[in-house]
Every structure is written in structure tokens, then in C-alpha cells.
Amino acid sequence: MAQRTGEIMTEQLRQWGVNHIYGLPGDSINEFIDDIRNKDDLDFIQVRHEETGALAASSEAKLTGNLGVCLSIAGPGGIHLLNGLYDAKGDHAPVLAIVGQVASTSLGTDAFQEINLERMFDDVAVFNKRAESHEQLPDMLNQAIRTAYAEKGVSVLIVPDDLFAEKQKEGETLTTPGYFRPNIFPAQEDMNKARDLIEQAEKPLILAGKGASGAQEELISFAEKAGAPIIVSLLAKGLIPDNHPYCLGHHGQIGTKPSYYAMKETDLLILIGTQFPYAEFFPKDVPGFQIDNKPENIGKYYPVTAGLAGDAKATLASLISTMNKTEDYSYLEKQQERMNNWRVALQKEKREEKTPIQGPQVMYQIEQLMEPGAVVSTDVGNVTVWAARFLSFLDQKFLISGQLATMGIGLPGAIASQIVYPDKQVIAICGDGGFSMSMHDFVTAVKYQLPIKVIILNNEKIGMIKYEQQQMGHISSETDLGPVNFAGFAENCGGDGYRIESFDEMETKMKQAFMSDKPTIIDVCIEDMAPLPGHIDYTAATNYSQYIIKNFFETGTMDLPDMKKAARRMF
Structure with a gap:
């Protein structure tokens, strides 16, 4: 026929x-x-x-x-x-x-x-x-x-x-549907070399990425046996719970202070299912090995001593079965103490009760309303730092644009998430800059009755670019966006909208918004505040000082960061 x-x-x-x-x-x-x-x-x-x-x-x-x-x-x-x-x-x-x-x-x-x-x-x-x-x-x-x-x-x-x-x-095609995944396992000599590196190391450190998904149990067992703390890439947020005793959070510009020092002090770097591309945040002249199911990725960003071309789950399980359990947990315990202090500092920051509202305070409110198994679609910008650092995951899914880091991903990601998981809570966290790049498709969520919750951190600026310009020693230029009432926009599209302008109304309005069964925008007016990196190096501090001097001579005002928070990150 x-x-x-x-x-x-x-x-x-x-x-x-x-x-x-x-x-x-x-x-x-x-x-x-x-x-x-x-x-x-x-x-x-x-x-x-x-x-x-x-x-x-x-x-x-x-x-x-x-x-x-x-x-x-x-x-x-x-x-x-x-x-x-x-x-x-x-x-x-x-x-x-x-x-x-x-x-x-x-x-x-x-x-x-x-x-x-x-x-x-x-x-x-x-x-x-x-x-x-x-x-x-x-x-x-x-x-x-x-x-x-x-x-x-x-x-x-x-x-x-x-x-x-x-x-x-019909039926005259030459091929049939179906993809058969290969079962890849490393060569024994490479496994032996990796095991020797582990047993010789006194300060092993794991950097795990999205490629370790599905191997969480093996990852944690391996870390426990090796005495190795775990840093997770941004794409792998939620791979293990953020409060897990072996978790040091993320690394790099959005990373934590403990991850910075752990990377600086390690004597063995173990890369598992990650292509972390920021060479400046890797240790210097430290041996390492990498597990990846694509051989072409091994050694791509870090000069490893051994490469294990294989699936993370099977490779880790085999290593666990043959390696000896470490007797020295001093390096791990040192990093755990640092991480506990870091968590205490973050808790203080996000529980502050003051207006104007700051990004960490919004993350705390979301955390109170976020359900088990929820999907969080995060846009690119300052919101990336707030969500990655201050929003604690237990079993939630995290979605973001990683390598490309394109603004505007938050809303499309939430739409896809709710279509794929109609019974799960779906939250988008966007800046006003990122959301305005794709806001036209909020009506798509309304059309298909997708009850997504879109939190917009509205500082009327492209905040991360403003901070980057300052960090380079420049006066901020063309980063002001101007005011938009996104809550009103949501209502005009047929969804629900809530605008939050002070801390006192945030908890009540957030709860009301999350009870809605419609696509909902929560437009939170926040302070224009730079998310300081986990570690501030000399160059960044020097360049920022140049910005402060230039800004003073041009405007007559001193634009100073919160020095208490900066100090908590530096020391």
C-alpha cells in the first residue's frame, strides 16, 4: 500500500x-x-x-x-x-x-x-x-x-x-529504527595504573560531571574508599545531594572556597564524566586520571597520567572491587571542615531579612517551596551563581546551558521539562535580561496549560556583564535595561503574576504563587549586587580597585562591594 x-x-x-x-x-x-x-x-x-x-x-x-x-x-x-x-x-x-x-x-x-x-x-x-x-x-x-x-x-x-x-x-526502506549502545570498558593496564595512583595519593580529589549520572552509588562508594572529596561540575548539580558530607560544591568562577583550596592542595585529580574547560582552575603539575566513555575526551582539558576509556558505572565498580581502602582521611576531613564553615556562611547570607531583596534570599524562599524530584531550569547570568551556590538540591534535577551559556534558556527549559514530566514541579529561575530574550513563549506555557513557576530576579540590569566589566577595571557601560513589570505581562498572557518589591511580602506572595495551577511569573525586585566568586585572586582585586577609582572620578561616588561577604570568601 x-x-x-x-x-x-x-x-x-x-x-x-x-x-x-x-x-x-x-x-x-x-x-x-x-x-x-x-x-x-x-x-x-x-x-x-x-x-x-x-x-x-x-x-x-x-x-x-x-x-x-x-x-x-x-x-x-x-x-x-x-x-x-x-x-x-x-x-x-x-x-x-x-x-x-x-x-x-x-x-x-x-x-x-x-x-x-x-x-x-x-x-x-x-x-x-x-x-x-x-x-x-x-x-x-x-x-x-x-x-x-x-x-x-x-x-x-x-x-x-x-x-x-x-x-x-511502506516497508521498502533499507534500514530499521534502533540504536545499540556499545559496552566500553578500559584496558586492564590502564585500570592497574589508575589503582596505583589512588593508593599512592594522600590527597585525592574527584571532579565529577554529567557523565557520572547513573553511577551515583558507585561514585560515593569510590569516594569513601579513596577518602576523596567530590567537586561537581555545574551541569552535574544534583548528581549527589548538595549537603552530602563528601560534596564540595562547584569549581571555577561560580565555585566554592573549599573547592578552590581542595584543588590547590590535591596530589591526585580524578576526572569522572566531565569536560571541565577552565584550565586556569586546574592544579599545576599534579598527576591525574580520567574516566570517560569517549576516548577522544580523555586528556582534552587536563594532562592526565592515565586514561580509562569506559562507562563510569562499570569502571568505578571495578576499581572499587580491587583497590584498598585508605587509612588516612586527614585531607578529606580538612576539606569537610572548610565546607561546613562555608555552608554556615551561606546560610547566614540567605537568611538575612532586609530590603532591598538580594539573590540569596530569593533562593532560600524557593528552597522552602521546592518539592522532591522537582526540575529547576536556570538561566544564564547572576542567577546561575545564586542557584548553583545557594539553592540546595537533594534529589532535584538541574537544567542549564553549560558550554554555550546562552541567555534565554530558562523558560524554554521549563516548558520542555513540564511537557516531559507533567506530574513534577517545574521551576524556572531567570534574570530579567535572560527572560526578556524568550519571554514571548510564556504564552506557549499558557496555551498548553503548563503550570510552570518562573521566578525572575529583576535588577533592571545585565548584572553579570556589569560585574565582569568592573572586574576588568572598566566603568560599566550599556548594562542598564530599565523597568519591566513581568507580573503584569504574565496576567496579560493569561497566566498568573506576582510582583514582590520588599522582603516583608516575599514569603506570603511566593507561597500564593506556588499554589497556582496556571503558568505563573514571580517578579522579584532585587538589589543590584555582584555575586562574588568563591575565591578572589590578586588580579581580580586589582582590576576592581581600578574600577572603583575610575568610577569615583567620573561620578563622585564609591561603589564598594560588601566587604564582610568578600572576606568570608577570601579567607
Whole structure:
């Protein structure tokens, strides 16, 4: 029986486990939209901007490990996808973008909205091909999805819209759906070398990333046997509870003081499932070994002594079974004492009762209302620091744009999270700058009745960029955004909105907002306050001093940081 090619492709997508596609209809995908319309178990999630669709697909893939799918027209629609697709590339998320193209009979004629899509997607995609005939499409779709899973990246399938309407016989494809994951295990000599390094070390330290997901039990058992504290990458927040006695929080610019000193003092760095890219925060001339299921990642950012190419869970389990338990926990205990002092300092900071409201105070209120198993989608900016450092996770899921660090991810991530997990609490934490980049799609949450809670830390500035300029010794420039009442915007979209302007009203209004069964925005007016790094080095302090002097001569005022809080981070 002959079927439309688009109809065959919708069935293939279902066989791959896809049950929804993010996108916006248009003239070069209208044939495929009609096939999706007639497929009862394949939903089309209509967004207001293709960038939101790609960011949502990327977010879904990062959350679940399953394929995220987005759809766009040729020309402007395909261009809009790029930011979300680069986010997926940077964080190694399997995503499929089906991109329409002008009719096959018009290709190469500079037709309306025709651009060179293959060239445009070349850098972002691990699979990037245009179908020349309808007979190719089913096999190309299977290959595109299989490659996205195998390479943990973006596949782009470009299709002239007329090919979707062409009919062909069902079952004449050359390939079948399905991806079979390889079972990778390190060579024994590399395992022996790693075990020797552990047993020789007196101050072992673990830096664990998202690649250790699914191996939490083995990770903790390994850390206990080695006497090694654990630093988690930003993407891996929630990998182990933030209050776990072995957890030292994050590292780098957003990191904790204990993680900085632990990294400075270690004599063995153990990298597990991470590609932490900031070389300046690594120790110097310290041996290390790395566990990663992609051999090409080993030694990519740190010169390791041994490389274990294998799955984190199986590799750690094997190491645990053969290594001797350490008898010296002095290094661990020293870091634990530091971390306990750090936690006490953070608790004092986030429990302060004062107006204007500060970011840490908002995190404390969210913490009181955050449910077990909740998903927290965090935008990029100062809010990243507040959420990473002050919002304590036990078993919640954390979602962010890591490698690309694109502003505007908070809302699309929350939309995807609520679609994937309809029964879980979903919270987006955004700055006013990040939210305004994707706020148009709050109406998407309203349309699909997604009861997400969007907390906006509104300081009327691009706060992190202002602080970065000051840290470089410059006068802040073009970082003021101006006032927006986001609570009013939420109500105009058909959702609920709450505006919080003083500390005294925060607890009550937060509770009211979290009781709503509608998409809700909580617009919190906060102080323009820089999130100081866990450790302030000499260069940063010197540059900031230059900024203070320049600012004084230009404005006649002294813009000084909270020195008590700065001191707590420095010493």
C-alpha cells in the first residue's frame, strides 16, 4: 500500500520513541505538518519562535538522554534554530532538527527564502544532509537519529517540502529504527595504573560531571574508599545531594572556597564524566586520571597520567572491587571542615531579612517551596551563581546551558521539562535580561496549560556583564535595561503574576504563587549586587580597585562591594 513519505516518517519517529515535536508551521514544511496533524500519537508543540523550539528540544535531551526533535521552515526558521542547536552541541545532547527547504524543482534558483542550509548547519551538526528524492528519506531519517545518539550531538535533515507529499510503498526502506549502545570498558593496564595512583595519593580529589549520572552509588562508594572529596561540575548539580558530607560544591568562577583550596592542595585529580574547560582552575603539575566513555575526551582539558576509556558505572565498580581502602582521611576531613564553615556562611547570607531583596534570599524562599524530584531550569547570568551556590538540591534535577551559556534558556527549559514530566514541579529561575530574550513563549506555557513557576530576579540590569566589566577595571557601560513589570505581562498572557518589591511580602506572595495551577511569573525586585566568586585572586582585586577609582572620578561616588561577604570568601 502506497503512503505519503511524510506519513512514513511520522511512524518512524514514533518507533524511535518520539511523541512530540517543537516547532512553528510555515510554507516549506506545511506538507509535513499535515502528516503530523493526522498522527494521533505524535504531538506538535507550537512555539512562538524557532529558537525556543530548539532550546526546548535540547533541554529535553539533556534531561532524559532521549532524542529531542524540532522542526522549522527554510530560511529564517532554520536560522532561528541555530542557538538552540549549538546549545545541544555544547552539552552533548542528542537532537534532531528537521528543516524544510524550498521545493526540489526550485532549488538553486534563489527562490523565496532559499539559503544554503547545508553550509549553515555544517559546524553545529554531526549529521547534516539534504534529501534529493523521497525514496531516500526514510533511510536518511533512521541514519540521522542513529548518528545523533551515537555522537551525542545534533542531526539536521533538510527536506524540500514537496518530498513529504510523494508516495512510496511502506516497508521498502533499507534500514530499521534502533540504536545499540556499545559496552566500553578500559584496558586492564590502564585500570592497574589508575589503582596505583589512588593508593599512592594522600590527597585525592574527584571532579565529577554529567557523565557520572547513573553511577551515583558507585561514585560515593569510590569516594569513601579513596577518602576523596567530590567537586561537581555545574551541569552535574544534583548528581549527589548538595549537603552530602563528601560534596564540595562547584569549581571555577561560580565555585566554592573549599573547592578552590581542595584543588590547590590535591596530589591526585580524578576526572569522572566531565569536560571541565577552565584550565586556569586546574592544579599545576599534579598527576591525574580520567574516566570517560569517549576516548577522544580523555586528556582534552587536563594532562592526565592515565586514561580509562569506559562507562563510569562499570569502571568505578571495578576499581572499587580491587583497590584498598585508605587509612588516612586527614585531607578529606580538612576539606569537610572548610565546607561546613562555608555552608554556615551561606546560610547566614540567605537568611538575612532586609530590603532591598538580594539573590540569596530569593533562593532560600524557593528552597522552602521546592518539592522532591522537582526540575529547576536556570538561566544564564547572576542567577546561575545564586542557584548553583545557594539553592540546595537533594534529589532535584538541574537544567542549564553549560558550554554555550546562552541567555534565554530558562523558560524554554521549563516548558520542555513540564511537557516531559507533567506530574513534577517545574521551576524556572531567570534574570530579567535572560527572560526578556524568550519571554514571548510564556504564552506557549499558557496555551498548553503548563503550570510552570518562573521566578525572575529583576535588577533592571545585565548584572553579570556589569560585574565582569568592573572586574576588568572598566566603568560599566550599556548594562542598564530599565523597568519591566513581568507580573503584569504574565496576567496579560493569561497566566498568573506576582510582583514582590520588599522582603516583608516575599514569603506570603511566593507561597500564593506556588499554589497556582496556571503558568505563573514571580517578579522579584532585587538589589543590584555582584555575586562574588568563591575565591578572589590578586588580579581580580586589582582590576576592581581600578574600577572603583575610575568610577569615583567620573561620578563622585564609591561603589564598594560588601566587604564582610568578600572576606568570608577570601579567607
